[in-house]
Amino acid sequence: MAFKAELLQLAEEGIVLDEGTLDRIRAHHGALLADAPDERLSLGMRLASFVGAVALSAAVFFLFYRFWGALAVTSQVAILVTAPLLLVAVTHALHRREKTGYFATLAALTAVAAFVLELGALGTIFNLPPTPHAFLAWGLFGILLGRAYDLRLPHFAGMVALGLWVTALPGELRGEPLPDVWGRGEALALAGLAFLLTPRLAGVRARWHDDHRIVGMVGLFVGLFVLSVHGRASWLPVDHDLIEGLYQVVGFGAGVAVTAWGVRERRGHLANGGMIFLTLLCLFKAADWWWEWLPRWAFFLLIAAFAIGVMVALQRVRRAVSEGR
Amino acid sequence: MARAPWALPVAIVLGATLVPLAKVGVDRSAEPRMTLTLTHRELMQRWGRNENSGEVLTWSWGMVPELDSLTAADLEDLGFHCRDQEYDCGIRSGRSGWIVVTLDTVTWQRGVDSLRTIFDSLLALPPDTVTRARLRELTWQLEQQVRQTSRLRAVAVGDDPAALATRYADGAHLVLAARLRPYRSRWSGDTRDPEASLYRIHADPTPATLYVPNEYAAEVRDTGGYRDRSFAVTVSVGRGWLPRVDRVEGLEPEPRAPE
Numbered sequence: 001m002a003f004k005a006e007l008l009q010l011a012e013e014g015i016v017l018d019e020g021t022l023d024r025i026r027a028h029h030g031a032l033l034a035d036a037p038d039e040r041l042s043l044g045m046r047l048a049s050f051v052g053a054v055a056l057s058a059a060v061f062f063l064f065y066r067f068w069g070a071l072a073v074t075s076q077v078a079i080l081v082t083a084p085l086l087l088v089a090v091t092h093a094l095h096r097r098e099k100t101g102y103f104a105t106l107a108a109l110t111a112v113a114a115f116v117l118e119l120g121a122l123g124t125i126f127n128l129p130p131t132p133h134a135f136l137a138w139g140l141f142g143i144l145l146g147r148a149y150d151l152r153l154p155h156f157a158g159m160v161a162l163g164l165w166v167t168a169l170p171g172e173l174r175g176e177p178l179p180d181v182w183g184r185g186e187a188l189a190l191a192g193l194a195f196l197l198t199p200r201l202a203g204v205r206a207r208w209h210d211d212h213r214i215v216g217m218v219g220l221f222v223g224l225f226v227l228s229v230h231g232r233a234s235w236l237p238v239d240h241d242l243i244e245g246l247y248q249v250v251g252f253g254a255g256v257a258v259t260a261w262g263v264r265e266r267r268g269h270l271a272n273g274g275m276i277f278l279t280l281l282c283l284f285k286a287a288d289w290w291w292e293w294l295p296r297w298a299f300f301l302l303i304a305a306f307a308i309g310v311m312v313a314l315q316r317v318r319r320a321v322s323e324g325r
Numbered sequence: 326m327a328r329a330p331w332a333l334p335v336a337i338v339l340g341a342t343l344v345p346l347a348k349v350g351v352d353r354s355a356e357p358r359m360t361l362t363l364t365h366r367e368l369m370q371r372w373g374r375n376e377n378s379g380e381v382l383t384w385s386w387g388m389v390p391e392l393d394s395l396t397a398a399d400l401e402d403l404g405f406h407c408r409d410q411e412y413d414c415g416i417r418s419g420r421s422g423w424i425v426v427t428l429d430t431v432t433w434q435r436g437v438d439s440l441r442t443i444f445d446s447l448l449a450l451p452p453d454t455v456t457r458a459r460l461r462e463l464t465w466q467l468e469q470q471v472r473q474t475s476r477l478r479a480v481a482v483g484d485d486p487a488a489l490a491t492r493y494a495d496g497a498h499l500v501l502a503a504r505l506r507p508y509r510s511r512w513s514g515d516t517r518d519p520e521a522s523l524y525r526i527h528a529d530p531t532p533a534t535l536y537v538p539n540e541y542a543a544e545v546r547d548t549g550g551y552r553d554r555s556f557a558v559t560v561s562v563g564r565g566w567l568p569r570v571d572r573v574e575g576l577e578p579e580p581r582a583p584e
Contacts, residue, residue, distance in 0.1 A: 062376060065376065065377045065378065065379065066376050066377070066378055067378055068378060068379050069377070069378030069379040069380060069539055069542055070378060070539060071539060072538075072539060072540075073538055073539075077346070081338070081339075081342050084338050085335060085338055088331050088334050088335055088338070089331070091331075092330070092331050111334075115338055115341075118338075118342065119341060119342075119345070122342070122345045122346070123345065123532070124379070124381065124532075124534070124536055125536050126345060126348075126349045126352075126536070126567060126569070127532055127534075127535055127536055127567055127568050127569055128345055128348065128349075128532070128567065129421075129502050129531045129532055130531065130532060134341075137337060137340075137341035140337050141334055141337045141338060141341075144333040144334045144337060145334040148330035148331065148333065148334060149330060171418075174420065175404070175420040175421050175422075176418050176419070176420055176421075177418070177419065177420065177421050177504040177531060180418025180419070183418050
């Protein structure tokens, strides 16, 4: 489509190619399009594959819980252990048959769900105390399955689980039980920062850099946001108001830094993520400072003015990203 | 692509499965450390199980599972460092520890006897409208006390299950993993000793439910308050301190309170 538009623009500007050259270009273009999948169809397939995987995972969960009460413990354990292994085999078979990976993604995500179900149900059956270390197993499984078959969604799910495990570690070492191990904002922000910087510091294949950065950025921003509004979630033994103020400043700094990084390296997800975080932080502070004493119309007028400012800023960020400045 | 790309994911599944199964194997490799028989009053069928065919029981308490009048020094022994200005000893979410539970039948029976005494004294009065209404109310209260009120209470908490088990090795207690949450109940100025704050510690068993194997599930099914069926549950704690339901037996329904 873009290529055809280029040709039209050339014609409009008076640059006319001879018929033979045009035929060769058309033939080349046709061959390219025949090999490459249609972009819209590809997006639709990705979406359908994701929705299918989520629905299939839910079906596996509900199917097991519908019938497990009628099974002896040994049968329950056998089914639980076999299901993820069987789904890995299905992923392998589908990956060999179909190179686009949509069906393999569906099977792989369902395998991750079956593994989550397995450890969760084993915990219930044997009355095991809940542990955050299950997230390490789920994370490694998702990441390794994704990397083995070059599938992005299970890899991303694995990164999220691994991020939750890293976040839980300091609380676990302090003897905090679940789910409170995730209650400290600094743990989440630091885990996010570590994930964000991993592609730079460790030898991760470029294919997976975006997953690292997205999971890291979300973790960092959520952690800082929680600390900026709820000082009690901090490890710092100082006044909560002081902690909130400190993390608001750190949050603004981190938002600006991530946006600038995204602009400099032409990474849209970082630039947009940073801007969205800055916007949310500003909106929250606006509500915090002005909701009480401004008339409602003035408050919303202010928000509208702010939104217009953000739109202008985002336009400039987009331009800067596309120009690589 | 590697020759066997599935190998590492499969190894993770097998390795991660082996950890809980090995724990359970060790736990059940010897005779249970402790055993206690409770009833449907103390372990209730969990409600709201929509499309879930498995049966789990939840702990029901006769008294809130708390120990009170603890000093900062008492809590220090449990690993909590409490300072006067902090309400929750700086650990709002609590930490993992152990709780000792038992059946307090004496307090429960006292409640039954007290209600029965009032009931009997009312029976001696002329049966006017007020007396009859009060008798109806007492009948309901007595039924609640006899059929539903739990006898379960916490008697101790600690950070060493073996030490607790040795201290309460009389066959009438269970040591369970728990989440311990201390909080200040009195400021230092409120107590006789102006220097001392007093604390409470709240303990919730973890996990919060006990799974009922399918051979016993029929005994507890549909007993969540709607029907008169009663059951006795034998709970054991194994070598690795994991609790488990060893046996469930249906009981004859409690006799109804006099009309």
